[in-house]
Amino acid sequence: MDLPSGPSYIFSSDAAFDKLYSMRAQQLSSMHWTPLDIAMKAAEHLAGGPGRHILDIGSGVGKFCITAAHYFPDHFFYGVEQRKALVDEAVIAQNATKTTNVEFIHGNFTALDMNRFDHFYFYNSFSENIVHEKPIDNLLQTSPEIYEEYLSRFYELLDDKPAGTRLATYHCPDDYVPAGYKRLRQLAGGTLGFWVKQ
Ligand SMILES: C[S@@+](CC[C@H](N)C(=O)[O-])C[C@H]1O[C@@H](n2cnc3c(N)ncnc32)[C@H](O)[C@@H]1O
Numbered sequence: 001m002d003l004p005s006g007p008s009y010i011f012s013s014d015a016a017f018d019k020l021y022s023m024r025a026q027q028l029s030s031m032h033w034t035p036l037d038i039a040m041k042a043a044e045h046l047a048g049g050p051g052r053h054i055l056d057i058g059s060g061v062g063k064f065c066i067t068a069a070h071y072f073p074d075h076f077f078y079g080v081e082q083r084k085a086l087v088d089e090a091v092i093a094q095n096a097t098k099t100t101n102v103e104f105i106h107g108n109f110t111a112l113d114m115n116r117f118d119h120f121y122f123y124n125s126f127s128e129n130i131v132h133e134k135p136i137d138n139l140l141q142t143s144p145e146i147y148e149e150y151l152s153r154f155y156e157l158l159d160d161k162p163a164g165t166r167l168a169t170y171h172c173p174d175d176y177v178p179a180g181y182k183r184l185r186q187l188a189g190g191t192l193g194f195w196v197k198q
Contacts, residue, residue, distance in 0.1 A: 010097055011036065011070060017063065020093040025061050025086075031134050033063040034123055034170060038192055042168035043068030043077075045184075045194040046119040050074040055117040057109045057154065058082070058125025060136075062090025062102070068121075069102045080105045080112055083136065110150070114157045119166040122176075126150040151176060158197075167195040 010017055014035050018026045025033075034042070042064065046054045052075050056064045059079020069077045079102070081087045087106040094102050105112070109125075128135060129147035158167065159178045167181060171191050174183070181195040 007070065007097065011067065017067075020096050021061055021089050025089050028134070028136060029063075032136060033060050034067075036063075036067050038170060038188060039064045039067035040071055041187060041192060042121055042170065042194075043072055043075075045168050046121060046166050047072040047075050048119060048164075048166055052076070052118045053078065053116060054119045054121065055080065055112075055114075056121045056123075058123065059086075059090060059104060060123075061086050062093055062104055064121055064123070065090070065102045065104070066093055066097055066099050069099045070097065073101055075101065077102045078105060078117065079103075080107060080109045082106075082108050082140070086136075110153050114160070120158070121168050121170075122154070122172055123170040124172045124176075126154070161197055163197050165197040167193075167197075169193040169195065 010020065014029065017036055018029045046068070054068065054075060054077050056077065056079040059065055059081045062079055065077040065079040079090060081090065081104065084106050087104050090104045094104070126147050129142040130144055154176065155178055158165070159180065167177065169177065172193065177195055181197050183193055183195050185194045186192065
């Protein structure tokens, strides 16, 4: 039986999982980090076969990646995150959960070689450039121009991927996704979308 700090406790609820994080990150959770049940469902769609490499574009404190990696230990999950402080929180949570099939990368997703990754998770990461309610911090420059630039880079990267590429979107308008992707399902009141490239 797990002690209250063991995996079955940590993954039992968002409140339990969020205790892995700083008070500030816990306060941001309901607005900015993927809930556990959504992460599990998204991972189920993205886990297209053992050994696949799945990238969370804008991984925050790593909640999607760590949850997905916990439930799909034969897949590898990556998170790219532009804020170093959030990557540091993600690594602390990774170590606390003894998760080995995850890697967090500090940087802008635009600098990554997308050939390394098979499938993608996206929780509307660029909206902080146009929506200013409860910001993560005020340390980065945001603007509608940056939003447009990131969106077009996101669109291009998805467009360049081969048939069979899977995508899970959360709180993300449909027109962010290239027409070559077919939506297979919508869950969580339409907020969670499962896509595959034709
Ligand atoms: C809505 S949060 C989602 C976090 C995580 N994917 C989750 O679901 O728990 C979006 C994150 O994307 C990050 N982000 C935004 N633009 C980015 C970029 N261009 N490159 C890397 N990270 C970015 C933000 O710093 C923020 O942590």
